[in-house]
Amino acid sequence: MDKLYTLAKGARAREFGYIKDLTGLTVYTGKDLSTIFYIADSNIESMLTYFESKGWFVLGNQIDDVKPNGLGDYFKSVLKVSPKYASHIAAYLVKESKLTYRDDSGYLEFRVR
Numbered sequence: 276m277d278k279l280y281t282l283a284k285g286a287r288a289r290e291f292g293y294i295k296d297l298t299g300l301t302v303y304t305g306k307d308l309s310t311i312f313y314i315a316d317s318n319i320e321s322m323l324t325y326f327e328s329k330g331w332f333v334l335g336n337q338i339d340d341v342k343p344n345g346l347g348d349y350f351k352s353v354l355k356v357s358p359k360y361a362s363h364i365a366a367y368l369v370k371e372s373k374l375t376y377r378d379d380s381g382y383l384e385f386r387v388r
Contacts (some may be wrong), residue, residue: 308361
């Protein structure tokens, strides 16, 4: 299992594990990495296609304050999963050079590469 940190400021960044296989990505999160989330490659590709023409978009994944048109909103409304996983997938996609990010407006923002 490889490990990364979510893209958050300072102490808010959380370590998570992941395993990439032939069909998707399994994310292990939580204090003891016991919470498991799987996302298929096809869902990742659909998400990247959706955001490709949108320019910069926010992460907006706070469970109690999901930002419209952000990555968290996509997870909640399209994938029908918790928006909290958006930060894990975003960190992985930045590592894989599929997304670029910035944090100069007070919000994490991403753009498809």
